[in-house]
Amino acid sequence: MSEVLVLVDHVDGAVRKATTELLTIAARVGEPSAVYIGTGFQDAAATLARFGAVKAYRIESPDLTAHLVAPSAEALAQLVERTQPAAVLLASTADGKEIAARLALKIDSGLITDAVDVDADLVTTQSVFAGAYSVRARVSRGTPIITVKANSVTAQERPGECVDEQFTAVISPGAMSARITGTRPRQKSGRPDLSEAAIVVAGGRGTNGDFGPVEAFADTLGAAVGASRAAVDAGWYPHANQVGQTGKSVSPQLYVAVGISGAIQHRAGMQTSKTIVAVNKDADAPIFELADFGVVGDLFTVLPQATTLIEQARG
Amino acid sequence: MNIVVCVKFVPDAQSERGFEPGDHTTDRFGVPGRLSELDEYAVEAALTLATAGADAPTGEPAGRVTVMTVGPPAAAEAIKKALQMGADAGVHVTDEAIAGSDAAATSLVLAAAIRRIGEAAPVDLVLTGMASTDAVMSVVPAMLAERLDLPQLTLASQLSIEGGTASIRRDGDLASQTVTAALPALVSVTDQINEPRYPSFKGIMGAKKKPVQTWGIADLGLRADQVGLAASATVVESITPRPPRQAGQVVKDDGDGGRQLADFLRSRKFV
Structure with missing residues (x-):
């Protein structure tokens, strides 16, 4: 062979x-x-x-x-x-x-x-x-x-x-001819690596800069945290975590898009995910077209409720 | 400094993109095209470098920026946009034989054209974007460096040139690297490097007078069998539109949206 x-x-x-x-x-x-x-x-x-x-x-x-x-x-x-x-x-x-x-x-x-x-x-x-x-x-x-x-x-x-x-x-x-003269490892977040994680929870414009609920929800699922370009451009989250055409392209088992409308550039980076879940205030957000499950609602109430219930179920 | 920027004319990502039914190549005619968004960062980087070397008393930029594309006649639009932004000259390589070229063949044509540009005045820097927005392979810059035997400084989120040495910051998955090489070099830039300018009215008017050369592959010493579909080392067996995702369940949060979300994740064994 x-x-x-x-x-x-x-x-x-x-x-x-x-x-x-x-x-x-x-x-x-x-x-x-x-x-x-x-x-x-x-x-x-x-x-x-x-x-x-x-x-x-x-x-x-x-x-x-x-x-x-x-x-x-x-x-x-x-x-x-x-x-x-x-x-x-x-x-x-x-x-x-x-x-x-x-x-x-x-x-x-x-x-x-x-x-x-x-x-x-x-x-x-x-x-x-x-x-x-x-x-x-x-x-x-x-x-x-x-x-x-x-x-x-x-x-x-x-x-x-x-x-x-x-x-x-x-x-x-x-x-x-191209010499590597310096290497600075990324700061460890303690979370799984975005490109390899089985579960990714990503936040977008809808977070308004507060990634707290996104991170808490990610941690209860053992997930990596991603961000849309809008969130990265606004300076709310590091570019290393950007999902989309000019960031990482991920295909986890589960992708949870939170406060992300789902522009084509973002979809290019996550559309091969096996299961897609969306939480967004706007019922017309294109991300819902991809979602296996979606919640139209405020992420600041939906996510904490889900986080607490999952933690309780775990005991 | 003599800078060549390689750009691509791509189908607009906001439109319905598709394939030619016969040969499985990207449909470049049925959809509106544009200068690949990601190449605007390379044009901007070139213009910044050219002006940074400006000789203050005369205001004459010390750098010359040539923008080059390989593509169908409509790709002239991509050159025009870059000239409007401020590039000095354009080169459009167009030839029916090129249609359907893969990354390897495209890099062959680009390399030959850069060599030809270099015959007039040596090229110090070749700049490209990080990827095209249609094929998104991100391999042409590395291939170009290989073919031209230039140092490869790719995926730069920062670029500085001093005393004939180029230095970039390359943000990888796990670490951020500084990579350094002597000029001439090939540099590809990410969308983190700058904020591309919009063409000014003066730029738009001025672009019309800027020289654009059009070359075929014979002008570059290439044969038809070295490019196009025939030269490709890969074969597409089939292309299937993705079945529309089964409409998922969307619920409205009436106070128990979080509970329903948790229930869904439990039912799918993610919890």
């Missing part, structure tokens, strides 16, 4: 959830091989093995981590050359998509981004034009390179042995 390369998305060895989902997809297609760039592999090894990685290629050179994107694409191209994989899978993050883009040119192969599903025969499903259409496509030349959105599949554990080996990539000077 052919190998399927999965580029591991991690923070110093902490494997991000999207990677475990990629390993699950890889197992449909062939034998999952993890590609681990950076230090901290020993912390990641157990997770990779648990989710079915049969092999892991470690690339530890600081040449890769000290420069933006280009060296990682170069290393992957060399690994593709050596392993002749059935496909290369990456997370649909900014880095993942840009690495995929450069790799596609290097190995003259087709690229599909933002897949929400990948079949065993590598036919992909994408959701386009703000979710108005579903597109099925496949790569017709070279080694398929596919980036997959987080939460597209449920990661399945397939515990086994993972054999790791060091891979030495040769990085050209040209690939090291």
